[in-house]
Amino acid sequence: MAVAVVILTTALVIVVALLAAAGAGKLARMDGATYPAALTRAATTFATVITLAATVTATLTALLS
Template sequence: MTVVLTLLVIAIIVVIAILVAAAAAGLARLDGATYPTAIKQAAAAFTVVLTLAAAVAAALAGYRT
């Protein structure tokens, strides 16, 4: 059960990261950025979401018994 729950949470986090990256790229294009710049901002947003998720997981790992 724990493995299934872990995989589900990882999948949800990746989907959220992809959605945030798409939103960042869309907003960058609306702001007039070129495609390479929008892709760079989308990649940065994707990385930030995954890094934040890893930091939260590491912080909460101490509470697991």
């Protein structure tokens, strides 16, 4: 049961990160950025969301232990 929760949560975080990255890339393109610049912004957003999720997980783990 616990493994399934971890897998589903991980999948949800990745989907949210991908959606945020796609949104950031689209907004960058609409703002007139070149494709490489838009891809860089999307990659930065993806990495930021993943890092934020890892930080929140580490903090919650420390508080609940």
